[in-house]
Amino acid sequence: MKKILNVVFAFVLAIAMSASLVLPNVEEADATSQMVTDAISWAKKVANNNKNGYSMPKRNQKNSVGGTEYDCSALVCKAYQQAGAKVSIGSTATMKSIFKKAGFEYIPASKLNYCVGTSKLKKGDVLWRYGHTELYIGNGKNVGAHWDYDGRAGDSSGSEIDVCSYYNNSWSGVFRYTSDVKKIAESSDTATTTTESPSSDNTNTAETSTEKSYDPTTKKTYYVGAYKVNQDMNLRSGADTSSNIIKVVKKNAKVEITKVKGRFGKTTYKNSTGWVSLKYATKQKDEKKKEEKKKDTEDKKVEEKKEESKTEATVSTQSSYDKTTKKTYYTGTYKLTGDVFMRKAANTSSEDILTLKAGTKVTATKVSGRFGYITYKGKTGWCSLRYATKTSTVTASSKKTTTTKKSTKTKTVKVSTKASNTKSSYDKVTKKTYYTGTYKLNGDVFMRKGASTKAEDILTLKAGKTVKVTKLSGRFGYITYKGKKGWVSLKFAKRIK
Numbered sequence: 001m002k003k004i005l006n007v008v009f010a011f012v013l014a015i016a017m018s019a020s021l022v023l024p025n026v027e028e029a030d031a032t033s034q035m036v037t038d039a040i041s042w043a044k045k046v047a048n049n050n051k052n053g054y055s056m057p058k059r060n061q062k063n064s065v066g067g068t069e070y071d072c073s074a075l076v077c078k079a080y081q082q083a084g085a086k087v088s089i090g091s092t093a094t095m096k097s098i099f100k101k102a103g104f105e106y107i108p109a110s111k112l113n114y115c116v117g118t119s120k121l122k123k124g125d126v127l128w129r130y131g132h133t134e135l136y137i138g139n140g141k142n143v144g145a146h147w148d149y150d151g152r153a154g155d156s157s158g159s160e161i162d163v164c165s166y167y168n169n170s171w172s173g174v175f176r177y178t179s180d181v182k183k184i185a186e187s188s189d190t191a192t193t194t195t196e197s198p199s200s201d202n203t204n205t206a207e208t209s210t211e212k213s214y215d216p217t218t219k220k221t222y223y224v225g226a227y228k229v230n231q232d233m234n235l236r237s238g239a240d241t242s243s244n245i246i247k248v249v250k251k252n253a254k255v256e257i258t259k260v261k262g263r264f265g266k267t268t269y270k271n272s273t274g275w276v277s278l279k280y281a282t283k284q285k286d287e288k289k290k291e292e293k294k295k296d297t298e299d300k301k302v303e304e305k306k307e308e309s310k311t312e313a314t315v316s317t318q319s320s321y322d323k324t325t326k327k328t329y330y331t332g333t334y335k336l337t338g339d340v341f342m343r344k345a346a347n348t349s350s351e352d353i354l355t356l357k358a359g360t361k362v363t364a365t366k367v368s369g370r371f372g373y374i375t376y377k378g379k380t381g382w383c384s385l386r387y388a389t390k391t392s393t394v395t396a397s398s399k400k401t402t403t404t405k406k407s408t409k410t411k412t413v414k415v416s417t418k419a420s421n422t423k424s425s426y427d428k429v430t431k432k433t434y435y436t437g438t439y440k441l442n443g444d445v446f447m448r449k450g451a452s453t454k455a456e457d458i459l460t461l462k463a464g465k466t467v468k469v470t471k472l473s474g475r476f477g478y479i480t481y482k483g484k485k486g487w488v489s490l491k492f493a494k495r496i497k
Contacts, residue, residue: 036124036177038083043075043135043143047161054148054160060089063153064348070161072133075145076126079135086182092133099126099175103182108173118166126175136174140166146453149429156339157429164454215263218279222260227281229253235274239264246274255281322370325386329367334388336360337431342381346371353381361391387431425472430491434472439493441465447486451476458486466496 046052051067059074070078077089077098090098100106104126112120123138134144145161155161212223231251236243239261249255249269255276257265264275319330336359341352346368356362356376364372364385371382424435441464446457451473461467461481467488469477476487 033124033177033179035080035083035085035181039079039085039124040135040137040143042082043079044137044163046070046075046079047143047163050155050158052161053153053155054145056148065154067154069153070145072145075143075161076133076135080126085177092128092130095126095128095133095175101182103178104175105178106173106175109171112174121166121174122176124177127169127171128175129170129172132169134169136166137163142166150338159453167454167456169457170460211260213260213262215279218263220263222257222263222265222278223283224257224260224265226284227255227257227265227278228284229255229276230280230282233276233280235267235269235272235276236264237274239266239275241277243275246272249276254284318367320367320369322386325370327370329364329370329372329385330390331364331367331372332390333361333363333392334372334385334390336362336383336388338387338428340383340387342374342376342379342383343371344381346373346382348384350382353379356383362388423472425474427475430475432475434469434475434477434490435495436469436472436477437495438466438468438497439477439490439495441467441488441493443492445488445492447479447481447484447488448476449486451478451487453489455487458484461488467493 046068049067051063051065053063053067053069054071055061055063055069056071058069059071060078061069063069073091073095074089077087077095080087080102081089085104086102088098096106118136118140121136123136125136127134127136127142132144134142137143141163142165143161143163147160149157149160212221214221229249229251233249235246235249237246238244247270253269255265255267255269257267257278259266260278261275263277263279265278265281266273266275269276319328321328336356338358340356342354342356343350343352354376360376362372362374362376362383364374366373367385368382370384370386372385372388373382374380424433426433441461443463445461447459447461448455448457450456459481465481467477467479467481469479469490471478473487475489475491477490477493478485478487
C-alpha cells in the first residue's frame with residue numbers, strides 16, 4: 001500500500017511541475033523567438049538608414065535617394081513579413097484582422113496597465129491604436145515611422161523613422177507573437193529521401209507556356225531560360241510539392257527551363273521531363289540581353305548629355321523665373337539653409353554628383369528655373385536655390401562677387417531649442433516662422449511635456465480647438481488647456497489673431 005501511495009504522489013507531483021511550466025507569469029518576458037528577433041533587426045536597420053523616410057501616399061515605394069518610404073503600419077507589417085510571418089501590408093484600420101488571422105494574440109490595454117510602464121510588454125509586441133502603430137523592441141524602446149517632417153525623400157531630420165524611448169500613445173492594445181503564428185509556407189522543393197518509384201511526365205496541373213510567372217509565396221517573378229541549380233532538388237511530375245518525385249537534380253547542374261508556373265519551371269534532366277523549384281536555382285545571364293542593356297545605358301548617357309547641353313544653352317546669365325516656387329532667382333553668392341544635392345543637370349531627376357551641407361556658401365554663375373550652376377571642390381553642377389539665401393550678386397561685366405549694402409546687413413535668425421519668451425520663432429524643419437497668439441487646430445495634436453515630438457504626451461487636443469500660445473520654441477507653442485500646461489505643434493494649426 002505504501003508503494004502505491006508513493007507512486008500516486010510522484011504522479012501528482014509530476015503533473016503539478018508540468019503545469020507550472022505551461023503557465024508562465026504574464027509579466028515575465030518569454031525567450032525571444034527568432035521571428036521576433038528578425039523583425040526587430042529589420043525594422044532597426046530601416047530606421048538607421050536615413051535614405052529611408054516617411055510618406056503615406058508613397059509607402060513601400062523606392063524614393064529618389066536610394067531608399068524606401070514607409071508609413072507607420074507599412075513599417076511594422078513589413079518587419080514581420082520580412083521575418084517570415086504570414087502578414088500582409090495593411091493600415092491601422094485593418095491591422096487587427098491581419099495580425100489575428102496570422103495567429104498573433106491580441107491583448108487589450110486593460111490587461112497591460114500602461115501607466116506602470118513597460119513591465120508587461122514583451123519584445124516584438126506591436127503597439128496599436130487606430131491611427132498609429134509602432135514596434136516595441138525591449139529595454140523601454142520603440143521603433144516606428146512617425147511623420148514626414150520636411151516633405152523630401154529620405155529622412156534628413158533623422159526623426160521620421162527612428163528608435164525612441166517608449167511613450168504611452170493611448171494604445172488600444174498589442175499584437176503579441178505566439179507559437180501559433182502562421183509562417184510563410186515552407187516548401188518541400190529540395191531533395192529528400194523517398195521510396196516512391198519514378199513517375200512519368202503526367203502533370204496533375206494545367207501548364208503555362210508564358211515566358212514569365214509570378215509566385216505569391218516567394219514574391220518573385222520567374223522566367224524561362226538557363227538556370228544553375230544551387231542545391232540538390234526534386235524533379236517532380238507536377239508544378240507543386242505534392243506531386244510525385246521522378247528523380248533528384250544534383251547541385252550545380254545546368255537546366256533549360258521551357259515553361260514556368262509560379263516558382264516552378266519545366267525542364268528535361270537526364271532523359272526525364274518534369275518540374276523543379278526555381279527558388280533554389282540561379283538564372284544565368286543572357287549575353288544578348290546583357291549587350292542590349294549595355295547599349296541602352298550608353299544611349300541613355302548620350303541623351304543625358306544632350307539634355308544637359310540643351311539646358312545650359314538656354315540658361316539665363318542673370319535671372320530666371322521658376323514656375324514651381326513662383327519666384328525669380330538670380331546669379332550671385334548663396335548660403336545653403338539645408339543639405340542639397342549638386343546634380344549634373346538643372347532638374348531633380350538628374351544624377352547627383354555630391355551632397356552640399358547646410359551653411360555652405362556657393363556662387364551661382366548661371367540660373368535655370370530655381371537651379372544655379374556652381375563650382376564646388378573642383379566639380380561643377382547644378383543645385384537647388386530653393387534651400388538657399390542670397391548674400392551677394394554677380395555683375396554682368398566682370399562676374400566678380402560684390403557684396404551689396406543690403407546683404408552685409410543680412411539678419412541672422414537664431415534657432416533655439418529652449419523655450420523663448422519672444423513673439424516669434426523660426427523652425428528649421430518646416431522652414432517657417434511662428435508667432436505667439438491665438439491658433440485654431442487643423443487636426444488632432446498632442447500636448448507634450450517638452451517642445452519635441454519625442455517628449456511624453458500629456459493629452460490629445462481635437463481638431464477645431466482654439467488655443468493661446470504664450471511662448472515659442474521652433475514650431476512648438478506653449479499653451480494652457482483644461483488646467484494643464486504643455487507644448488503643441490503649430491505645424492497643424494492656423495493663427496487667427
